Amino acid sequence: MADGISSFWGPVTSSHEWCEKNYAVSSYVAEFYNTISNIPCIVLALVGLLSSLIQRFEKRFSVLHLSNMALAIGSVMYHATLQHVQQQSDETPMVWEMLLYIYILYSPDWHYRSTMPTFLFLYGISFAVLHSIIRFDIGFKLHYVMLCVLCIPRVYKYYIYTKDMRAKRLAKFYVATLLLGSLCWLGDRFSCNQISSWPVNPQGHAMWHVFMGFNSYFANTFLMFCRAQQREWSPEVVHFMGILPYVRIKKPKTH
Secondary structure (H helix, E strand, O other): OOOOOOOOOOOOOOOOOOOOOOOOOEOOEOOHHHHHOOHHHHHHHHHHHHHHHHOOOOHHHHHHHHHHHHHHHHHHHHHHHOOHHHHHHHHHHHHHHHHHHHHHHHHHHOOOOOHHHHHHHHHHHHHHHHHHHOOOOHHHHHHHHHHHHHHHHHHHHHHHHOOOHHHHHHHHHHHHHHHHHHHHHHHHHHOHHHHOOOOOOOOHHHHHHHHHHHHHHHHHHHHHHHHHHHOOOOOEEEEEOOOEEEEEOOOOOOO
16 A cells, blocks of 8 residues: 555555555565565465475475465565566466466376376466566456366365365365455455554455465365375374374385
8 A cells, every 4th residue: 555655666566555554664565464474374385395295295285385385475575565576476376376276186087197287387387478478457366266266166076075074174174264365355455445544454465365374274285185085095184283284194005
């Protein structure tokens, strides 16, 4: 939210600002709370990555956790600077991440194993190039929502075929954090004039980041459980320190 304060990064060139006063905390960080609120996503993605590597899950899950980290770091760059190039470093990884989810969700039943990853890779590269040339706005949002909608039937199928109640709870947490985060995003985006008159700004977009950090973690953990079931790795949802859920597997011994 522009307020005429001079800054280290110069004039705002991004297509969007959010309902937070620019440079209110530091002259080096445009939207302070929208920037630091990406930290939970980075930490949770790191936890997921370590779990994936230590237990030797398929590489697709390591890449997925890394994509979550890349998206959060891109968001840090965007909200810290409010520059157009940094905005692309936030938006382009959003699309790449959804392409990864599509691959993980649909690849087990895909008969031509090399076709799908090749198509999704070329699609992701083409989008990145096009997005660097043309400024999308509504088109980007519609495109992103379309990719999300493509995931819904498969996620629902996994949910109804999963009998483990702890795994189902992960899926419920995923839906809950998505709904709560979306409410925060919508309130921050469309009610900023009213929010600006409040004594305290609830920082709706920052809360969106926090909820979506947990949302990604719950989604990844649920998908890791489902994939481990497909591979007959005897997955079990356990909790680190009784709080943070993760998937523990027992791979059959090879002779």
